[in-house]
Amino acid sequence: MLKTLIASVAVLVVGASAIAAEGDTYLTAGSMLDIETGAIVESPALVIRDGRIVALGTQGSLDAPDGAEIVDLADATLLPGLMDMHVHLSGDAGGNFFAGLSYSAPRQAIVAAKNARKTLMAGFTTVRDVGAGGYSVIAVRDGIDAGDIIGPRIFAVGHAIGITGGHCDNNFFPPEIQAKSGGAADGPWAIRAKVREQIKYGANAIKVCATGGVFSKGTKVGVQQLTLEELKAAVEEAHLRGLTVAAHAHGGDGIKAAIVAGVDSIEHASFADAEAINLAKEFGTYFSMDIYNTEYTLAFGEANGVPEENMNKERLVSKVQRAAFTQAAASGVKMVFGSDAAIYPHGDNAKQLSRMVQFGMTPLQALQAATINAASLMKMENDIGALKEGFAADIIAVKGNPLEDITVLETVDFVMMGGAVVKSVTNN
DSSP states (O other): OOOOOOTTSBOOOOOOOSOOOTTOEEEEOSEEEOTTTOOEEESEEEEEETTEEEEEEETTTSOOOTTOEEEEOTTOEEEEOEEEEEEOTTOOSSSOTTGGGGOOHHHHHHHHHHHHHHHHHTTEEEEEEOOOGGGHHHHHHHHHHTTSSOOOEEEEOSSOBBOTTSTTSOOSSOGGGOOOOTTBOOSHHHHHHHHHHHHHTTOSSEEEEOBOOSSSSSOOTTSBOSOHHHHHHHHHHHHHTTOOEEEEEOSHHHHHHHHHHTOSEEEEOTTOOHHHHHHHHHHTOEEEOOOSHHHHHHHHTTTTTOOHHHHHHHHHHHHHHHHHHHHHHHHTOOEEOOOOBTSSOTTOTTHHHHHHHHTTOOHHHHHHHTTHHHHHHTTOTTTSSSOOTTSBOOEEEESSOTTTOGGGGGSOOEEEETTEEEEOTTOO
16 A cells, blocks of 8 residues: 555654664654543644554654655544454445345455445445455455555455355355355354365454344344354454454344353344343353444335335344444443444545444444454454554544544544555545
């Protein structure tokens, strides 16, 4: 990824520094949010080298290295790049609900590349893609890593793994078509084999479908599907290989079984009761709850061709899930930001932050869910998610103080990914 210096970024002449290296960037701004403490640091200065923050201080105490590129963001506020732990880059919310069923794997990869760029430009420098056909998002991730295309850091699960006829199978076609998801399997050893298969073809995270879901055909959203034995097999295999496991789980029984099986995160957690919440706290399991997308579905779903079966399931889940979110946030469950982008338009991810605040979090807690908590979930807490020396230079900037108005994150003016400026106010 070529480093560019956008025209809107002012170039200053700054005094010499004891730190000097060819290719350094000296980044300054009006303020910076310490994501761990919530403190606002005035007049920050950062030295970035080889994609990492090598020095961090304040203007006047930390000078620019000789020959460094100077990036001055004036009165903007710096934050670490945001992280969304539940996206589907190969899917689009707009258009007909069934259109994506006809997409080939190459077509899905093109859609995913488009949405990866939108996501990065919205200030999300790391995402976890939790299910796509044909290993399409893995291909996009590899293209980003190779510098062929632009996008965020991606953890990709490949195919989501679940039972035949379950939420993560393809149930929309008649029997003679013999449609079947690449992640469908039955029994502990078959589930284990599917985990191995995803890893073989490049998955760097795993997802299992423990219960029915909203947007599948013929599944009841709260009913458990994978057995405890199947869930344990998936988790054990993934953990042996050093990968984290996400469990799609709406209903209480499926949530509890997945937690006991050792999954790292529960996705949706719509019907999580007090017992499930206490169990999550006991096991250290993260909740990833998509509490914004219901607004889009209920407003536009029918026009987009979402079947009435699925609309009814969304109506069933929406209020219950938000109540569970409030209870989980108040109880101290570890929580990460997960939007389910694709159910609503990519690039609008940050709109969920205000709902997280509306339904129980402080602005700082919501931002921590999208930074340090997500980094910890993915075992990257010493590398991303904060602005600290030695960390990857994934940095965004906004106008205003996000602790006073979380909605400023819905308009990100500046994005740096791995030390490369990829967006400024004149490069959207």
